């Protein structure tokens with residue numbers, strides 16, 4: 019019987035072609051959009067984790083209250099001791115120290131007078147220790163447009179849009195003005211070792227990156243760190259483990275009422291990340307739901323139209339001794355067959371398109387000029403194992419549902435009535 | 443020929459609801475059919491021929507009275523039981539052939555067997571035999587659209603006969619055919635009637651068909667007007683093509 023149905027589907031283009039195209043299209047879109055959103059969210063989460071939030075972050079309680087202001091006067095002191103403790107207590111993570119700072123940057127002309135001045139945000143990270151994981155984490159090798167990664171004190175990187183705006187080249191010098199830990203005025207001269215482009219408007223508009231030892235000197239923060247970030251060794255944020263570690267760590271300081279006592283927070287607890295994570299996790303379900311709804315309606319109608327054309331066939335089959343219930347069942351089998359064929363085709367198309375966008379990416383830089391979210395401007399899809407099966411859910415389900423709904427019209431007719439449709 | 447009674451129709455009335463009023467298509471019909479009959483229901487349009495065939499075929503139910511087909515009371519059968527009755531015991535032939543256009547001749551004939559339990563080899567043998575009866579074994583792989591009207595109707599005879607039913611119900615089988623083809627298909631059926639002792643019941647206007655009938659039941663306004671035995675009906679051998 020299945021063979022009979024299959025022959026029917028293959029021979030009757032008008033029965034199968036439209037539904038297969040609809041299913042394939044819907045499935046391809048499901049796969050592509052899933053890959054796209056997984057890619058965008060995944061890249062955004064990864065970028066935020068690398069630059070800002072870490073997978074886990076330790077700050078002083080006072081700093082944590084106001085961390086967007088980067089209040090370095092409230093930084094953790096004796097950060098090395100704390101990092102060593104974190105490393106031994108939680109060995110599955112890489113723990114790194116950072117100082118985030120804001121300041122003013124001043125470019126002199128030949129005579130040493132101010133040529134241009136602008137606000138800047140800064141990252142002080144470990145660049146000099148051989149084998150520092152931060153260089154990869156910031157993708158510095160891949161992002162550098164000109165010059166090199168700083169290797170000695172007094173060198174820094176600046177971002178590309180900023181460099182263009184202030185007409186700065188590798189080798190130029192500038193002065194960074196900031197605030198010391200005690201609230202005093204701080205300044206230090208740097209040489210531009212290289213120009214980097216991270217591919218996120220927020221970053222590229224105006225950022226400098228320098229070694230943490232230099233910035234400690236500049237801001238009078240010897241031994242201190244604004245933030246200590248922890249990264250899971252496999253590079254992937256794991257909310258459940260993060261929660262366990264956070265609770266375990268914070269537990270140890272419950273009795274300590276000092277506002278400078280350290281406090282750990284998760285990636286999820288930081289600006290907007292909870293939504294990203296939740297959407298990213300719910301994505302599959304949302305996509306499947308939307309496409310099941312939309313495609314079912316289309317396929318239901320296609321099934322109704324197709325069914326009308328086939329009353330003749332159903333009448334004959336009734337006369338030949340097929341039960342109405344069985345005819346209805348075969349419609350559902352047909353739905354399964356057509357849904358599967360369409361899903362295979364759609365998944366292949368969707369994966370091909372996703373793969374293309376994964377390799378090439380789509381530059382959305384112009385649209386993100388004003389963006390305040392840290393998102394990569396080149397949006398890339400990401401093919402996850404889910405992409406291989408996610409399309410089948412709406413593809414097969416909506417086709418079966420469409421046929422099941424359309425078939426009700428047949429089911430409800432009396433045998434005599436169905437048979438009468440035969441008489442021309 | 444001594445043949446047992448296989449269909450008994452008792453006080454059968456069929457009414458259709460037409461808005462406010464009821465329309466009576468069959469009134470108090472009493473009939474019996476024996477195995478091996480070659481009988482026609484004849485009468486003007488609207489006299490109830492198709493309605494009676496559909497009730498015998500268990501596609502429709504009597505309003506009053508009963509039709510007992512091979513010992514089954516049609517009005518008491520479940521959907522499943524009436525499907526089984528049609529599947530194993532009754533073949534249908536239609537005026538418009540009603541072949542499934544997307545399938546080959548072979549597939550069309552085979553379909554009736556798919557609902558029964560046969561091996562592929564059995565089905566293959568039975569289908570080819572049925573196509574042989576109607577002289578279309580060489581067209582097994584053709585599509586209905588590639589056949590003439592007469593050939594289509596012969597395929598539908600093969601489809602009705604392949605499961606060797608006790609009863610074949612043929613509603614105006616010659617209405618769409620020319621004279622030569624009409625004679626041909628009726629002769630084919632008469633031959634099968636003789637060889638397999640299959641009961642044929644026709645609904646027809648066609649004089650050509652009537653010549654072959656052993657019994658003619660005249661219907662008018664849903665009533666039996668006359669029920670005549672035809673002692674000298676033609677057999678397949680009386681006519682040359």
Ligand SMILES: Nc1ncnc2c1ncn2[C@@H]1O[C@H](COP(=O)(O)OP(=O)(O)OP(=O)(O)O)[C@@H](O)[C@H]1O
Pocket residue numbers: 438458459460465466467485486487488489490491492493494645
């Ligand atoms: N579903 C129905 N609802 C209402 N009336 C019906 C229905 N089916 C048949 N009838 C009526 O019952 C009467 C008998 O119909 P039937 O189809 O049995 O006639 P027939 O003898 O086969 O005619 P024809 O030679 O034109 O095929 C007709 O008047 C028809 O209009």
Ligand SMILES: [Mg+2]
Pocket residue numbers: 491492493613645
């Ligand atoms: Mg009729």
